[in-house]
Amino acid sequence: MENFTTLFFELDSTVSVDSKILSINNYLNRSTHKDSIWAIALLLGKVPKRTATTFELRTWRCDVSDTPDWLFEESLKITGDISETIAILLPQPQKTLKISLSEVVSQILSLKNSNEQEKKAIVFDIWDTLNRDSRYLFNKILTGSLKEISSNKIIIKALAKHLNDPETIISHRLMTPWSPETVTFEKLLKTPDSSEALSKPIPFYLARSLTVNIDDLGNTNDWAVEYKWDGLRGQLIKRQGKVFLWTRNEELVTDRFPEFNLIKKSEKDNFVLDGEILGWKEDKSLPLSALQKRFKRKTLNKKLLSDIPVAFIAYDLLEHNGKDIRHLSYVERRKKLGILIASFSPNSTILFSDEIKFSSWTGLENIRSNARAIGAEGLMIKKINSAYGIGRENSDWWKWKSDPFNVDAVLLYATRDNSFRSKNFSSFTFAVKHNDRFVSITKASIGLSEEELIDISAFVKKNTIESFGPVKSLKPELVFELSFEGISKSTRHKSGVIIRLPKIERWRKDKHPHEVNTLSDLITMLEHYG
Amino acid sequence: MLLLFMPLLQFTNKGIYCEQADLYIDPWKKVPKALITHAHSDHARSGHKSYLCTHETLPILKLRLGKHIPASGIAYGETIIVNGVKFSFHPAGHIIGSAQIRAEYKGEIWVASGDYKVEDDGISAAYEPILCHHFITECTFGLPIYKWDKQQKVFDQINSWWSSNASEKTTSIIKAYSLGKAQRLIHNVDQNIGKIFTHPAVEKVNNAFREINIPIAKTIPLSPKVTSKDLEGALVISPSSSSELLNNAKSISVASASGWMMSRKRRRNGNIDRGFVLSDHVDWIGLHEAIKASGASHIYPTHGNTVTFSRYLKEQGYQTEIVKTEYAGEIDID
Ligand SMILES: [Zn+2]
């Protein structure tokens, strides 16, 4: 148990992804498989159903600790955590034997069928064995209140390193629903299963941002253009009747999108599609923020599924009925893709990414400037004779993003991110006008030069109205031009809008605070493009 | 005629007052005569007409309040008699030079603890229990959740944090108060791990102690001349979290060493990478040991969780009276 406790507090005390991976790796190296499988489950927030309540623990505590309840209450005000308070207030453990994480958890599980007296006896016994920090975790697990400690991605990386396997394989193995109560470490993570090869994604071919002049691409007939959708790049695989959905970050997300599982039965072909996972409702794309909601929720309910349905906009076919066709030209692959998608049932959630007809580069510029209106964030320009390659270094595929949105906003708050790392302020909150007041719309931290940061910090020192720790509220005086990539509705923000990827374009020393944009300007943008 | 019996020490709006001797202990308003337990700013204010403190506190008092203040020193255990009241200073174990002040008059004994801790930290004169009838005790950490580990265990944690940072050329920074915690850290960390740099505020205190032959280990003051190479793998002890002198450090890990780090909430909200539970104040267990060892029946909690602590003591059968002071409470130096 102490090993796991050490791991927990190491993870708790760092924000660095590398250190976290290292800590998990060290833990795996020093622990038995029996403990490791539980550790992984707990890190991922797979906590067994609680077998005691915090109220019970609080009551039982009184039998072994002489702190009066009112004093317990006072202590709780400081820690804000019942499990922690109990862990500290219990007397020193008297038992010297060591107990492993898996033993602790199996004791916890065994309480399921015990009466109160038996439960109490076992809990006292464990309390009397564990040190303070381990007791804290024990209380948390026992009462089902341990939160997810580490992200999937970090655990996958650590396991891949530990087992010396590719991350995609680990991702696959962790993908199927599993419970540490029924599966062993070996079975879950060290046993290849036949579907592993089936799920294996093909490396994504990536486009470069258009840096050359559009005219320099030459003859328009050599190029095909599609919309660049504002969703998540994905790879939809159907092999031997099994379906897998990967994101660009090599995360297997099939279970987040039951929509695509339907194709298992209905379509007879096997394929690997490259495309975009997109919130899609009534033939229109939904903003990225909607799709992210689907990702964030632990469980998908009917309402969420019907509020935010998704589609897969396929733009390429990489493998067809077991045959790798990446060497074929764009045109040939797209032809096959078109036929394949046409063969799908009419209510299929897999759609074809249409080609945009254009006759001149100037004409294309107009189309690009309207891309936002249909929910796309720009255009993709692909050479018609190009094969599907690997990586990003190429001049076959270009992404040509729409110009960002722009607003003028006034600086309202400045934050020193970590006082030790910099003496200057580095994160800023901007506001637009609303009636006679300013309402903050976004935080931004990139885009200013070192000299500008120094000047702004000097301004902050002289014009702070109020301090909230590292955050200073300021006299609304400095105006900045901000650019951003997207805007959507938000109920969590006072302004009612949320801005995506804001960047500080320039300091508008020529502008007065009363000249900044208004909230209704933003609402108009939202109505047009949100 | 009704004879009003006045206690030897009273609690006034200027501080703890001894009417018989006409002097104050740690007063926060200007008074003619002040006895000072230690040089932390909530106990040693400026503007008194005369100061008396231990020999070890004296240089710090002068450093902070001015070279020419009318202050004199006294040895631990030495007695002075003022209008029949016997006063003596005894080790409080809080920081170097810190003292409890004992007052005796006609067989009645009072002890004002100032700030104290019962564990010997290796550099401050170790706390000595003093028998008395009336004990004025601090209770900064007067809640049962505050229980300190033995200092060696904490320093093992600090050393392993420092050496693992050092192996990655990261600079380890411990935020610590310049008087007290800083010297305790310097004295107890494993000096073989690397170089120790100090903020100028810490170095001033170090030098003041070195001048009176208190052995503070070698430290290097931070200055603009210190390069990023120098700081690789080093330990920095600094009170402030925003020093320009640290801009050179490439990769840093920031820790805090204080009793407040006991709570996970505090550790997580502190904008720090590590929180070590290391306090110069007495913990819950130590408070009870100290009160018991004093033999006092009247306890006057001050400085911290006074209400809670006093209620608890009453339940334990003590006579208590809360003393309202202007010593730093919740936000205390620790
Ligand atoms: Zn103090």
Ligand SMILES: [Zn+2]
């Ligand atoms: Zn104090």
